[in-house]
Amino acid sequence: xxxxxxxxxxxxxxxxxxxxxxxxxxxxxxxxxxxxxxxxxxxxxxxxxxxxxxxxxxxxxxxxxxxxxxxxxxxxxxxxxxxxxxxxxxxxxxxxxxxxxxxxxxxxxxxxxxxxxxxxxxxxxxxxxxxxxxxxxxxxxxxxxxxxxxxxxxxxxxxxxxxxxxxxxxxxxxxxxxxxxxxxxxxxxxxxxxxxxxxxxxxxxxxxxxxxxxxxxxxxxxxxxxxxxxxxxxxxxxxxxxxxxxxxxxxxxxxxxxxxxxxxxxxxxxxxxxxxxxxxxxxxxxxxxxxxxxxxxxxxxxxxxxxxxxxxxxxxxxxxxxxxxxxxxxxxxxxxxxxxxxxxxxxxxxxxxxxxxxxxxxxxxxxxxxx
Amino acid sequence: xxxxxxxxxxxxxxxxxxxxxxxxxxxxxxxxxxxxxxxxxxxxxxxxxxxxxxxxxxxxxxxxxxxxxxxxxxxxxxxxxxxxxxxxxxxxxxxxxxxx
Numbered sequence: 002x003x004x005x006x007x008x009x010x011x012x013x014x015x016x017x018x019x020x021x022x023x024x025x026x027x028x029x030x031x032x033x034x035x036x037x038x039x040x041x042x043x044x045x046x047x048x049x050x051x052x053x054x055x056x057x058x059x060x061x062x063x064x065x066x067x068x069x070x071x072x073x074x075x076x077x078x079x080x081x082x083x084x085x086x087x088x089x090x091x092x093x094x095x096x097x098x099x100x101x102x103x104x105x106x107x108x109x110x111x112x113x114x115x116x117x118x119x120x121x122x123x124x125x126x127x128x129x130x131x132x133x134x135x136x137x138x139x140x141x142x143x144x145x146x147x148x149x150x151x152x153x154x155x156x157x158x159x160x161x162x163x164x165x166x167x168x169x170x171x172x173x174x175x176x177x178x179x180x181x182x183x184x185x186x187x188x189x190x191x192x193x194x195x196x197x198x199x200x201x202x203x204x205x206x207x208x209x210x211x212x213x214x215x216x217x218x219x220x221x222x223x224x225x226x227x228x229x230x231x232x233x234x235x236x237x238x239x240x241x242x243x244x245x246x247x248x249x250x251x252x253x254x255x256x257x258x259x260x261x262x263x264x265x266x267x268x269x270x271x272x273x274x275x276x277x278x279x280x281x282x283x284x285x286x287x288x289x290x291x292x293x294x295x296x297x298x299x300x301x302x303x304x305x306x307x308x309x310x311x312x313x314x315x316x317x318x319x320x321x322x323x324x325x326x327x328x329x330x331x332x333x334x335x336x337x338x339x340x341x342x343x344x345x346x347x348x349x350x351x352x353x354x355x356x357x358x359x360x361x362x363x364x365x366x367x368x369x370x371x372x
Numbered sequence: 373x374x375x376x377x378x379x380x381x382x383x384x385x386x387x388x389x390x391x392x393x394x395x396x397x398x399x400x401x402x403x404x405x406x407x408x409x410x411x412x413x414x415x416x417x418x419x420x421x422x423x424x425x426x427x428x429x430x431x432x433x434x435x436x437x438x439x440x441x442x443x444x445x446x447x448x449x450x451x452x453x454x455x456x457x458x459x460x461x462x463x464x465x466x467x468x469x470x471x472x
Contacts, residue, residue, distance in 0.1 A: 036381060060433040060467045061381055061421040077385065077417045081425045 005327045006071065006369040007335055008052065009343055010039035013361035015054055017042075017072045024333055024347040027356045033075065034066065041322055041365045042072075043109045048116035049369050053135060055106040055121070063105055065121075065135050078135035082106070082123055085142035091125065092154040101125045101145070108322060110165035114172075122162030126153060126179040128191065141191035144177065149196060149213040156180035156216050156235075163321055164220045168227040176230065176245055181216035184232070186245050200241075200248035201234060218261045219321045223270035231273050231300070233263040233321075238275055240300050251300020256287050262324035266349060267332040271299035274326075274334060274350060276319040285316035293336070295350050309353035310344065317342070322365035329370055337363025374407055374452075375462040382422070382465070386415040391462055402457040404436055405448025422465060437464040 007018040014032025033039075037056045045051040050071040056064040063082065066075040088101035104124040112118035117134040127145045129138040153160060164178035173190040176197070183198040201215045216235035223229065232239040232248065236259050239248040252258035257277045266272035273296050279287045286292065291310045294303040317340035327333035334346045341360035344353045373393045383389060394410040396402050405428075412419045423430050428448065430436065436443040438456045455461040 058381065060379075060431070061385075062424075062431060063420065064385065064417075080420045083426055 003329060004371045005329065005333060006044070006049075006371055007325075007343065007345070007356070008042035008044065008072070008365075008367040008369070009337055009360065009363060010042050010054070010322075010365035011337075011341070011361040011363050012038050015039040015042050015056075015072075016357070016360060018343065018356050022329055024327075024329075024345060027345075029357055030072070032361075033072065034064075037061075037064075038105075039364065040105060040107050041109050041367070043111055043367045044071075044369045045111040045116040045119075046113045047111070049371060051111070051116040051134075053109045053111060053119055055109055057105040063103070065106065065109075067135050079131070079137050082121070082127075082129055082138050083140070084127060084145070085140040088145070090151060091160060092152060094155060096154075098151070101127070103127075104159060107161045107163045108165055110167060113167060113169055120165050120167075120175075122165050122177060124159045124161040125155075126160045126162040126182060128162055128165070128177055130191070143187070143192050144185060144194045147185065147194050147196065149182070152213060153179065153182040154214065164217070166220055166222050166230070168222075169224045170227050174227070174244075176220060176222075178217040178220050178232075180218065181235075182213045183215040183217050184220065184245050197241075197245035198248070199246065201239065202237070202250075203234070204236065219263050221263045221265050221273065223265040226270045229270065229299070231263050231265065233260050233275055235259065235281060238263065238300060251296070253296070253301035253303055255294055255303050256292075256305075260319075261321040262319050262336065264324050264326055264334075266334075267326050267328045268330060269297070269332075272297045272349070273300065274324065275303075276324065276336065278318060284318045289314050289316060291315040291317065291338075293334070293346075293350055293353075306346075306350040306353070308351060309346075309355075315340075320364055322367075323363050325366050325368040327368045327370045333368065335366050335368055337366045339363065373459045374402060374410070374456065375459055376407065376411055377462040377464045379465060379467040381467070382418060385417055385421065387417075388415075393459075401451035403449050403451055404443055404446060404463075405450075407452070407463050408448070433468040435466045435468060437466060 003022040009016040014035040016031035040055040042054040052068040054066040090098035093099035108122040110120040121129040128141045166176040168174035185194045186197040196212045219233045221231045228244045230241040238252045240251045260278045290312045293306040317338035324336040337343045339362040343356045
Protein backbone atom coordinates (compact mmCIF):
# COMPACT_ATOMS: atom_id res chain seq x y z
CA UNK A 2 0.00 0.00 0.00
CA UNK A 3 1.27 3.47 -0.76
CA UNK A 4 1.99 5.91 2.01
CA UNK A 5 3.07 9.42 2.77
CA UNK A 6 5.96 10.97 4.63
CA UNK A 7 5.49 14.52 5.88
CA UNK A 8 8.73 16.40 6.48
CA UNK A 9 8.32 19.17 9.02
CA UNK A 10 10.88 21.86 9.77
CA UNK A 11 10.39 23.80 13.00
CA UNK A 12 12.11 26.41 15.14
CA UNK A 13 13.52 23.64 17.32
CA UNK A 14 14.16 20.65 15.10
CA UNK A 15 12.80 18.45 12.31
CA UNK A 16 9.98 15.96 12.61
CA UNK A 17 8.98 13.19 10.23
CA UNK A 18 5.36 12.08 10.17
CA UNK A 19 4.46 8.90 8.31
CA UNK A 20 1.23 7.17 7.45
CA UNK A 21 -0.17 4.66 5.02
CA UNK A 22 -2.37 5.67 2.11
CA UNK A 23 -5.41 6.02 4.34
CA UNK A 24 -3.69 8.88 6.19
CA UNK A 25 -5.55 8.24 9.44
CA UNK A 26 -2.87 6.83 11.77
CA UNK A 27 0.45 8.61 12.04
CA UNK A 28 3.86 7.82 13.38
CA UNK A 29 5.80 10.83 14.63
CA UNK A 30 9.60 10.75 14.68
CA UNK A 31 11.81 13.50 16.03
CA UNK A 32 13.03 15.93 16.91
CA UNK A 33 15.99 15.54 14.66
CA UNK A 34 18.63 18.23 15.27
CA UNK A 35 16.79 19.31 18.44
CA UNK A 36 17.23 22.94 19.34
CA UNK A 37 18.25 24.04 15.83
CA UNK A 38 16.06 25.92 13.41
CA UNK A 39 15.16 23.68 10.52
CA UNK A 40 14.09 25.95 7.73
CA UNK A 41 13.34 23.23 5.21
CA UNK A 42 13.46 19.48 4.65
CA UNK A 43 12.84 18.03 1.22
CA UNK A 44 13.21 14.66 -0.46
CA UNK A 45 14.58 13.81 -3.87
CA UNK A 46 11.84 12.89 -6.34
CA UNK A 47 14.38 10.62 -8.04
CA UNK A 48 15.31 8.73 -4.86
CA UNK A 49 12.71 9.31 -2.15
CA UNK A 50 14.85 8.07 0.72
CA UNK A 51 17.39 10.78 -0.07
CA UNK A 52 16.43 13.77 2.07
CA UNK A 53 18.10 17.11 2.54
CA UNK A 54 17.62 19.44 5.50
CA UNK A 55 18.65 23.01 6.16
CA UNK A 56 19.76 23.24 9.80
CA UNK A 57 20.62 26.71 11.01
CA UNK A 58 21.39 28.68 14.14
CA UNK A 59 22.09 32.28 14.97
CA UNK A 60 25.00 31.00 17.05
CA UNK A 61 26.52 28.28 14.92
CA UNK A 62 25.53 29.17 11.38
CA UNK A 63 24.47 26.83 8.62
CA UNK A 64 24.60 23.04 8.43
CA UNK A 65 23.20 20.95 5.59
CA UNK A 66 22.12 17.45 6.54
CA UNK A 67 21.54 14.55 4.17
CA UNK A 68 19.81 11.25 4.76
CA UNK A 69 19.77 8.16 2.55
CA UNK A 70 17.30 6.17 4.59
CA UNK A 71 14.26 8.38 4.69
CA UNK A 72 15.37 10.39 7.70
CA UNK A 73 16.34 7.65 10.14
CA UNK A 74 20.01 8.63 10.03
CA UNK A 75 21.68 11.80 8.83
CA UNK A 76 25.09 13.00 7.74
CA UNK A 77 26.25 16.60 7.68
CA UNK A 78 27.48 17.57 4.22
CA UNK A 79 28.88 20.83 2.85
CA UNK A 80 27.97 24.12 4.47
CA UNK A 81 30.17 26.58 2.60
CA UNK A 82 28.04 28.97 0.57
CA UNK A 83 30.54 31.39 -0.92
CA UNK A 84 29.25 34.08 -3.21
CA UNK A 85 30.92 34.10 -6.59
CA UNK A 86 33.55 36.82 -6.93
CA UNK A 87 33.19 40.11 -5.10
CA UNK A 88 29.57 40.06 -4.00
CA UNK A 89 28.94 43.81 -3.99
CA UNK A 90 26.00 45.42 -2.26
CA UNK A 91 22.23 45.44 -2.16
CA UNK A 92 20.05 48.02 -0.43
CA UNK A 93 19.56 47.92 3.31
CA UNK A 94 16.23 48.78 4.94
CA UNK A 95 17.15 52.44 5.02
CA UNK A 96 18.16 52.49 1.38
CA UNK A 97 21.90 52.53 2.00
CA UNK A 98 24.20 50.01 0.28
CA UNK A 99 24.78 46.86 2.32
CA UNK A 100 27.26 44.10 1.51
CA UNK A 101 25.88 40.73 0.51
CA UNK A 102 26.30 38.42 3.52
CA UNK A 103 25.28 34.78 3.72
CA UNK A 104 22.91 34.10 6.61
CA UNK A 105 21.08 30.81 6.01
CA UNK A 106 19.46 28.44 3.54
CA UNK A 107 15.72 29.00 3.35
CA UNK A 108 14.75 26.45 0.74
CA UNK A 109 16.20 23.28 -0.77
CA UNK A 110 14.95 22.05 -4.13
CA UNK A 111 16.24 18.66 -5.29
CA UNK A 112 16.43 17.89 -9.00
CA UNK A 113 13.52 15.80 -10.26
CA UNK A 114 15.92 13.43 -12.01
CA UNK A 115 19.25 13.33 -10.15
CA UNK A 116 19.41 12.70 -6.39
CA UNK A 117 22.82 14.35 -6.16
CA UNK A 118 21.75 17.61 -7.78
CA UNK A 119 20.04 20.12 -5.55
CA UNK A 120 19.42 23.85 -5.49
CA UNK A 121 19.52 26.05 -2.41
CA UNK A 122 17.86 29.43 -2.01
CA UNK A 123 19.67 31.51 0.56
CA UNK A 124 19.65 34.77 2.51
CA UNK A 125 21.12 37.21 1.42
CA UNK A 126 19.34 36.31 -1.75
CA UNK A 127 21.23 34.03 -4.08
CA UNK A 128 20.82 30.64 -5.71
CA UNK A 129 23.34 27.85 -5.19
CA UNK A 130 23.59 24.43 -6.81
CA UNK A 131 25.27 21.24 -5.74
CA UNK A 132 25.94 18.36 -8.13
CA UNK A 133 27.57 16.09 -5.55
CA UNK A 134 24.83 15.50 -3.03
CA UNK A 135 25.44 18.68 -1.08
CA UNK A 136 29.16 18.23 -0.46
CA UNK A 137 30.05 21.39 -2.39
CA UNK A 138 27.97 24.33 -3.52
CA UNK A 139 28.43 26.75 -6.40
CA UNK A 140 26.52 29.96 -6.83
CA UNK A 141 24.52 30.58 -10.00
CA UNK A 142 25.70 34.13 -9.82
CA UNK A 143 23.92 35.37 -12.92
CA UNK A 144 20.91 35.90 -10.70
CA UNK A 145 22.58 38.05 -8.07
CA UNK A 146 24.44 39.86 -10.83
CA UNK A 147 21.18 40.79 -12.54
CA UNK A 148 21.38 44.51 -13.17
CA UNK A 149 18.75 45.20 -10.56
CA UNK A 150 20.69 43.46 -7.77
CA UNK A 151 22.05 46.64 -6.17
CA UNK A 152 18.42 47.79 -5.76
CA UNK A 153 17.10 44.68 -4.03
CA UNK A 154 15.92 45.24 -0.47
CA UNK A 155 15.16 42.78 2.32
CA UNK A 156 11.66 42.04 3.49
CA UNK A 157 10.97 42.05 7.20
CA UNK A 158 12.24 38.48 7.47
CA UNK A 159 15.47 39.16 5.63
CA UNK A 160 16.42 39.21 1.96
CA UNK A 161 15.69 35.59 1.27
CA UNK A 162 15.39 33.51 -1.85
CA UNK A 163 12.57 31.28 -0.69
CA UNK A 164 10.97 29.71 -3.75
CA UNK A 165 12.58 27.62 -6.48
CA UNK A 166 10.36 26.13 -9.18
CA UNK A 167 11.97 23.77 -11.68
CA UNK A 168 10.08 23.40 -14.96
CA UNK A 169 9.52 19.65 -15.35
CA UNK A 170 9.20 20.06 -19.12
CA UNK A 171 12.36 22.11 -19.65
CA UNK A 172 15.41 21.50 -17.50
CA UNK A 173 16.87 24.87 -18.50
CA UNK A 174 13.92 26.87 -17.21
CA UNK A 175 13.31 27.76 -13.59
CA UNK A 176 11.66 30.44 -11.53
CA UNK A 177 12.78 31.85 -8.21
CA UNK A 178 11.22 34.36 -5.85
CA UNK A 179 12.95 36.75 -3.48
CA UNK A 180 11.56 38.87 -0.67
CA UNK A 181 11.45 41.72 -1.46
CA UNK A 182 12.84 41.78 -4.98
CA UNK A 183 10.26 39.64 -6.76
CA UNK A 184 10.23 36.87 -9.34
CA UNK A 185 13.07 35.99 -11.68
CA UNK A 186 13.10 33.50 -14.54
CA UNK A 187 15.91 31.77 -16.37
CA UNK A 188 15.69 29.89 -19.66
CA UNK A 189 19.34 28.84 -19.79
CA UNK A 190 19.76 26.82 -16.57
CA UNK A 191 20.65 29.82 -14.46
CA UNK A 192 23.24 31.63 -16.53
CA UNK A 193 21.04 34.64 -17.20
CA UNK A 194 17.84 35.83 -15.55
CA UNK A 195 14.96 38.12 -16.33
CA UNK A 196 12.87 39.95 -13.76
CA UNK A 197 9.31 38.63 -14.13
CA UNK A 198 7.12 41.02 -12.16
CA UNK A 199 4.98 42.70 -14.79
CA UNK A 200 1.48 43.23 -13.50
CA UNK A 201 2.38 43.20 -9.82
CA UNK A 202 1.18 46.23 -7.91
CA UNK A 203 2.53 46.81 -4.44
CA UNK A 204 1.67 49.43 -1.89
CA UNK A 205 4.72 51.56 -1.31
CA UNK A 206 6.03 51.23 -4.86
CA UNK A 207 4.68 54.24 -6.70
CA UNK A 208 6.03 53.13 -10.08
CA UNK A 209 3.48 50.67 -11.52
CA UNK A 210 6.16 49.36 -13.89
CA UNK A 211 8.82 48.80 -11.23
CA UNK A 212 11.04 45.96 -12.38
CA UNK A 213 11.81 44.80 -8.82
CA UNK A 214 10.84 45.56 -5.24
CA UNK A 215 7.79 43.34 -4.85
CA UNK A 216 7.46 41.23 -1.71
CA UNK A 217 6.53 37.91 -3.27
CA UNK A 218 5.78 35.38 -0.56
CA UNK A 219 5.41 32.16 -2.52
CA UNK A 220 4.96 30.68 -6.00
CA UNK A 221 3.27 27.45 -7.06
CA UNK A 222 3.08 25.51 -10.31
CA UNK A 223 1.30 22.35 -11.41
CA UNK A 224 3.80 20.09 -13.16
CA UNK A 225 1.46 19.43 -16.07
CA UNK A 226 1.12 23.13 -16.86
CA UNK A 227 4.41 24.91 -16.22
CA UNK A 228 3.35 28.12 -17.94
CA UNK A 229 0.66 28.70 -15.34
CA UNK A 230 2.00 30.06 -12.09
CA UNK A 231 0.24 31.14 -8.93
CA UNK A 232 1.59 33.62 -6.41
CA UNK A 233 0.80 34.68 -2.90
CA UNK A 234 2.24 38.15 -2.75
CA UNK A 235 2.51 40.16 0.46
CA UNK A 236 -0.92 41.43 -0.46
CA UNK A 237 -2.72 39.94 -3.50
CA UNK A 238 -3.06 36.45 -4.91
CA UNK A 239 -1.80 36.53 -8.48
CA UNK A 240 -1.77 34.28 -11.54
CA UNK A 241 0.34 34.13 -14.67
CA UNK A 242 -0.63 32.21 -17.80
CA UNK A 243 2.53 32.93 -19.74
CA UNK A 244 5.39 31.63 -17.61
CA UNK A 245 5.63 34.76 -15.45
CA UNK A 246 5.65 37.06 -18.47
CA UNK A 247 2.75 38.91 -16.86
CA UNK A 248 0.57 38.58 -13.78
CA UNK A 249 -3.05 39.34 -12.99
CA UNK A 250 -4.85 39.35 -9.68
CA UNK A 251 -7.14 36.46 -8.71
CA UNK A 252 -7.84 37.38 -5.08
CA UNK A 253 -11.57 37.53 -5.87
CA UNK A 254 -13.76 36.97 -2.82
CA UNK A 255 -11.03 36.11 -0.31
CA UNK A 256 -11.67 37.72 3.10
CA UNK A 257 -8.14 39.15 2.91
CA UNK A 258 -5.55 38.65 0.24
CA UNK A 259 -2.57 38.84 2.57
CA UNK A 260 -0.91 35.52 3.31
CA UNK A 261 2.14 33.40 2.81
CA UNK A 262 1.36 29.95 1.37
CA UNK A 263 -0.09 28.86 -1.94
CA UNK A 264 -0.15 25.46 -3.60
CA UNK A 265 -1.88 23.50 -6.34
CA UNK A 266 -3.92 20.29 -6.09
CA UNK A 267 -1.92 17.30 -7.34
CA UNK A 268 -4.46 16.25 -9.98
CA UNK A 269 -6.48 19.39 -10.71
CA UNK A 270 -4.27 22.18 -12.09
CA UNK A 271 -6.94 24.81 -11.49
CA UNK A 272 -7.55 23.90 -7.86
CA UNK A 273 -5.41 26.03 -5.59
CA UNK A 274 -5.11 26.61 -1.86
CA UNK A 275 -4.22 29.64 0.24
CA UNK A 276 -4.49 30.51 3.93
CA UNK A 277 -5.60 34.13 4.27
CA UNK A 278 -3.95 36.08 7.07
CA UNK A 279 -5.55 39.21 8.42
CA UNK A 280 -2.81 41.69 7.62
CA UNK A 281 0.90 42.31 7.49
CA UNK A 282 0.79 43.96 10.88
CA UNK A 283 -1.12 41.17 12.64
CA UNK A 284 -0.02 37.92 11.04
CA UNK A 285 -2.96 35.86 12.26
CA UNK A 286 -6.16 34.63 10.61
CA UNK A 287 -9.14 36.96 10.24
CA UNK A 288 -11.68 36.75 13.08
CA UNK A 289 -9.53 34.17 14.90
CA UNK A 290 -10.78 31.50 12.44
CA UNK A 291 -8.22 29.27 10.77
CA UNK A 292 -9.53 28.76 7.25
CA UNK A 293 -7.92 27.30 4.18
CA UNK A 294 -9.45 28.76 1.04
CA UNK A 295 -9.76 26.65 -2.06
CA UNK A 296 -10.45 27.81 -5.59
CA UNK A 297 -11.47 25.24 -8.19
CA UNK A 298 -11.38 27.84 -10.93
CA UNK A 299 -7.76 28.90 -10.83
CA UNK A 300 -8.57 31.86 -8.62
CA UNK A 301 -11.19 34.58 -8.14
CA UNK A 302 -13.86 32.22 -6.75
CA UNK A 303 -12.85 30.90 -3.36
CA UNK A 304 -14.54 28.69 -0.76
CA UNK A 305 -13.56 28.46 2.91
CA UNK A 306 -12.54 25.05 4.20
CA UNK A 307 -13.19 24.89 7.93
CA UNK A 308 -14.19 21.35 8.90
CA UNK A 309 -11.80 20.29 11.65
CA UNK A 310 -9.98 23.61 11.87
CA UNK A 311 -10.34 25.93 14.88
CA UNK A 312 -13.03 28.52 14.24
CA UNK A 313 -12.54 30.62 17.35
CA UNK A 314 -9.61 32.13 19.24
CA UNK A 315 -7.00 30.98 16.73
CA UNK A 316 -4.10 33.38 16.24
CA UNK A 317 -1.42 31.31 14.54
CA UNK A 318 0.31 32.00 11.25
CA UNK A 319 1.10 29.67 8.37
CA UNK A 320 4.51 30.50 6.94
CA UNK A 321 5.44 30.49 3.28
CA UNK A 322 6.93 27.00 3.00
CA UNK A 323 4.44 25.34 5.34
CA UNK A 324 1.75 23.95 3.00
CA UNK A 325 2.12 20.99 0.66
CA UNK A 326 0.09 18.35 -1.18
CA UNK A 327 0.59 14.63 -1.73
CA UNK A 328 0.00 12.73 -4.97
CA UNK A 329 -2.60 10.28 -3.70
CA UNK A 330 -6.22 10.20 -4.83
CA UNK A 331 -7.99 11.97 -3.21
CA UNK A 332 -5.23 14.52 -2.96
CA UNK A 333 -3.89 15.10 0.55
CA UNK A 334 -3.21 18.62 1.76
CA UNK A 335 -1.01 19.45 4.76
CA UNK A 336 0.00 22.60 6.56
CA UNK A 337 1.82 23.60 9.71
CA UNK A 338 1.31 26.59 11.96
CA UNK A 339 3.42 28.81 14.15
CA UNK A 340 1.46 27.29 17.03
CA UNK A 341 3.01 23.90 16.33
CA UNK A 342 0.02 22.15 14.78
CA UNK A 343 0.31 20.14 11.58
CA UNK A 344 -3.08 19.62 9.95
CA UNK A 345 -3.81 17.00 7.31
CA UNK A 346 -6.68 16.59 4.92
CA UNK A 347 -7.08 13.30 3.07
CA UNK A 348 -9.97 14.64 0.99
CA UNK A 349 -8.48 17.60 -0.85
CA UNK A 350 -9.30 20.01 1.94
CA UNK A 351 -12.91 19.14 2.70
CA UNK A 352 -12.02 18.05 6.24
CA UNK A 353 -8.96 18.38 8.45
CA UNK A 354 -7.37 16.54 11.33
CA UNK A 355 -4.36 17.57 13.37
CA UNK A 356 -1.54 15.05 13.08
CA UNK A 357 0.31 16.77 15.92
CA UNK A 358 -0.69 19.75 18.03
CA UNK A 359 2.29 20.82 20.07
CA UNK A 360 5.42 20.97 17.95
CA UNK A 361 7.64 24.05 18.00
CA UNK A 362 6.61 26.75 15.54
CA UNK A 363 6.44 25.17 12.10
CA UNK A 364 8.63 26.72 9.41
CA UNK A 365 8.09 24.27 6.57
CA UNK A 366 6.06 21.27 5.50
CA UNK A 367 6.83 18.99 2.58
CA UNK A 368 5.15 15.73 1.62
CA UNK A 369 6.47 12.67 -0.12
CA UNK A 370 4.12 10.12 -1.64
CA UNK A 371 5.75 6.73 -1.20
CA UNK A 372 5.17 3.60 -3.29
CA UNK B 373 47.45 17.93 24.15
CA UNK B 374 45.05 20.83 24.23
CA UNK B 375 41.69 20.31 25.86
CA UNK B 376 38.74 22.03 24.19
CA UNK B 377 35.29 22.41 25.71
CA UNK B 378 32.52 22.79 23.13
CA UNK B 379 28.94 23.98 23.58
CA UNK B 380 26.32 21.25 23.62
CA UNK B 381 25.06 21.76 20.06
CA UNK B 382 28.57 21.50 18.65
CA UNK B 383 29.31 18.39 20.71
CA UNK B 384 26.22 16.81 19.19
CA UNK B 385 27.22 17.89 15.72
CA UNK B 386 30.74 16.53 16.14
CA UNK B 387 29.46 13.34 17.72
CA UNK B 388 31.46 13.72 20.93
CA UNK B 389 30.68 13.82 24.61
CA UNK B 390 32.67 15.93 27.04
CA UNK B 391 35.87 17.72 26.14
CA UNK B 392 37.95 16.90 23.09
CA UNK B 393 41.74 16.66 23.13
CA UNK B 394 43.77 17.93 20.22
CA UNK B 395 47.35 17.83 19.04
CA UNK B 396 48.25 21.32 17.90
CA UNK B 397 50.94 21.72 15.25
CA UNK B 398 53.98 23.94 15.56
CA UNK B 399 56.97 24.51 17.77
CA UNK B 400 56.06 28.04 18.87
CA UNK B 401 53.43 29.20 21.30
CA UNK B 402 50.00 27.59 21.07
CA UNK B 403 47.59 30.15 19.66
CA UNK B 404 43.82 30.42 19.43
CA UNK B 405 44.04 30.17 15.65
CA UNK B 406 46.13 27.00 15.82
CA UNK B 407 43.65 25.38 18.21
CA UNK B 408 40.73 26.20 15.92
CA UNK B 409 42.65 24.90 12.91
CA UNK B 410 43.31 21.64 14.74
CA UNK B 411 39.67 21.41 15.85
CA UNK B 412 38.39 21.83 12.30
CA UNK B 413 40.90 19.31 10.95
CA UNK B 414 39.77 16.70 13.43
CA UNK B 415 36.08 17.52 13.11
CA UNK B 416 35.42 18.91 9.61
CA UNK B 417 31.71 19.11 10.42
CA UNK B 418 32.54 22.07 12.69
CA UNK B 419 33.91 24.17 9.84
CA UNK B 420 31.82 27.28 9.53
CA UNK B 421 30.13 26.82 12.91
CA UNK B 422 32.72 28.54 15.12
CA UNK B 423 34.24 30.94 12.61
CA UNK B 424 33.31 32.09 9.17
CA UNK B 425 34.49 29.93 6.28
CA UNK B 426 35.89 32.79 4.26
CA UNK B 427 37.00 35.46 6.73
CA UNK B 428 38.02 33.02 9.50
CA UNK B 429 36.51 35.50 11.93
CA UNK B 430 34.74 34.29 15.06
CA UNK B 431 31.01 34.02 14.58
CA UNK B 432 29.31 36.87 16.46
CA UNK B 433 27.60 34.79 19.16
CA UNK B 434 30.62 32.61 19.92
CA UNK B 435 33.07 33.46 22.69
CA UNK B 436 36.49 32.03 23.52
CA UNK B 437 37.73 31.64 27.09
CA UNK B 438 40.93 30.46 28.72
CA UNK B 439 40.02 30.04 32.36
CA UNK B 440 38.44 33.34 33.32
CA UNK B 441 40.12 35.26 30.50
CA UNK B 442 37.88 36.23 27.62
CA UNK B 443 39.99 35.85 24.47
CA UNK B 444 37.13 36.52 22.08
CA UNK B 445 38.59 39.71 20.74
CA UNK B 446 42.19 38.59 20.54
CA UNK B 447 43.89 38.00 17.21
CA UNK B 448 44.27 34.41 15.93
CA UNK B 449 47.98 34.48 16.75
CA UNK B 450 47.33 35.32 20.40
CA UNK B 451 49.31 32.83 22.53
CA UNK B 452 47.22 30.83 24.97
CA UNK B 453 48.19 30.94 28.65
CA UNK B 454 50.36 28.12 29.94
CA UNK B 455 47.50 26.52 31.83
CA UNK B 456 45.65 25.94 28.56
CA UNK B 457 48.71 25.30 26.40
CA UNK B 458 49.84 22.62 28.83
CA UNK B 459 46.41 20.98 28.99
CA UNK B 460 45.79 21.75 32.67
CA UNK B 461 42.74 23.82 31.76
CA UNK B 462 40.48 23.68 28.73
CA UNK B 463 40.13 26.21 25.96
CA UNK B 464 36.42 26.96 26.11
CA UNK B 465 34.24 27.73 23.12
CA UNK B 466 31.00 29.16 24.45
CA UNK B 467 27.74 30.11 22.84
CA UNK B 468 26.59 33.52 24.03
CA UNK B 469 23.83 33.31 26.62
CA UNK B 470 20.31 34.05 25.50
CA UNK B 471 16.99 34.04 27.18
CA UNK B 472 15.24 36.08 29.75
